[in-house]
Amino acid sequence: MMFLKLAWLNIWRNRRRTLITVASVFFAVLLAITFRSVTDGVYENMIHNVVSYSSGYLQIHKKGYWDEQSIDNSFEADEQLSKKLLNNPKITYLMPRLETFALSSFADKTKGVMVLGIDPVSEKEVNRLNEKIIEGQYFESNNVDHILIGSGLAEQLNTKVNDTLVLIGQGYHASSAAGKFKIDGILKLGSPELNSNVIYMPLQASQYLYGAENRLTSLSIMLGKTSDLESSKRAVENTIDIEAYEVMTWKQMMPEMDQFIEADSAGHYIIIGILYFIISFGLFGTLLMMTFERNREFGILIAIGMKKRLLAYVVLLESIMISLMGCLMGVLAGILIVHLFTENPVQFSGSLREVYEDYGFEPIIYFSGHIRIFITQTLIILVLAILLALYPGFKILRLKPVDAINS
Structure with missing residues (x-):
């Protein structure tokens, strides 16, 4: 309990740094939820349109x-x-x-x-x-x-x-x-x-x-x-x-459509994989900034007797708390955006509408509000943030107090 309290007090000692890190996690979660909601919504609507006219x-x-x-x-x-x-x-x-x-x-x-x-x-x-x-x-x-x-x-x-x-x-x-x-x-x-x-x-x-x-x-x-x-x-x-x-x-009655969706989903998995890669770099950049800014602080704490593993543990708790705050805010914002566009789908007009209709697609972009989207994307970003948060701990374990104080 003492370490949790210490970690909580530490993250608010530098509000700007904390808010920047929280914002990184927030936008990562929001972006992942929105992207997945759109792709799943398009597939769900396409399936619904086809099966309602044919098989059910x-x-x-x-x-x-x-x-x-x-x-x-x-x-x-x-x-x-x-x-x-x-x-x-x-x-x-x-x-x-x-x-x-x-x-x-x-x-x-x-x-x-x-x-x-x-x-x-x-x-x-x-x-x-x-x-x-x-x-x-x-x-x-x-x-x-x-x-x-x-x-x-x-x-x-x-x-x-x-x-x-x-x-x-x-x-x-x-x-x-x-x-x-x-x-x-x-x-x-x-x-x-x-x-x-x-x-x-x-x-x-x-x-x-x-x-x-x-x-x-x-x-x-x-x-x-x-x-x-x-x-x-x-x-x-x-x-x-x-x-x-x-x-x-x-799926049994129209295997060709099921195979088309599976093949198309593979492309989306590549895109969302690239998205996670970009998100990871953004999160790592903020954690790297946080670690270098506090290098002198870490050196002084180790010099006055704090054990390196306990300091690494506190810093890990700080990162987890910041990630949880960012994830929670991202989920809440994601729920609002998905609900807004679920109630008011994006409708195409003009030539783009005609192109969609000519290919047999409804010229509307639907969003999916399935709960698994929020849970899955949040857990992925949270795990990424925690894994990246191991870097400051690793840095602390290898830190030399004299070099850190004089840096």
Whole structure:
């Protein structure tokens, strides 16, 4: 306790030196937290955007469906199952879908398309599908003969809002599926491939068209952006009959996107490694300055009888205290900045916005507020600061009192 008190009094004997060192640690922590928050936020948002339009974070489907994605491998919708799943606090939305293919026709043009039977309400809440409409309007659940199509598909078929599209396909158990549908709206989606091939229709309309009343090909599950994927998957598997159903994560269904993120993350690790290297030099510079400024003081203390190891211990405690103060202040500032930009994401405009949209990315920079970012970055900077603080102690152990006093 005596050494702690002595160390605390020592650090405030020279306020300017202490504040400079605290500021070095503070900016190091703040910079590391902000950088990591941005990179994680961008990945989380990219994953959320992709999975909300396609697979969901988790997907329940009939066993064997993923190997043979046919409407014949659909399953009957179960309200009791949905209620059980929604009791899990990590699950935010369930998105029932009937996904199959058809031949679309307008005038003298035809094209193979993917038909997605959706719940208009949940799609509107999860991925704001209604905001993607560039012409026309969003449909309602009771619009049984109305559809939405991608702008790329509308161009290829030369159709516009209120035109009637003919769809022909194969229904459940080889029944025929044919119908005429009015185009309520034209969508511009982030994915160019999806934009040129997709047709959305209300779930009940798609079930009626394909003779698959009350049947689904998949039940997509949306989680919080920072939820643990594997633990959520295990929780879902404990809720369902795994003999009849299969649960897959988005990583299993879209391994190419997972590999892209892993490869891109490697580049970010190099950048943050360089950042830590620069931070280490900044911290070392302030500690070096502190050591040389106090050289005479250390020499006098050793000369009057203080043991070198005890003096090194006190100086180490001083460095730890200063580092803890800087880390605490950096975390508090990091929380404020991350919260500010989480509530008000950075939105691009002008030509930069167009570039992002052309490549299928949302022109917004999101920040991640996951607690692991604050804990990990703070611990890394704190460990770096403590390791660098060993230098003054090493210097003291090799100090010659006479040379130090006369320096």
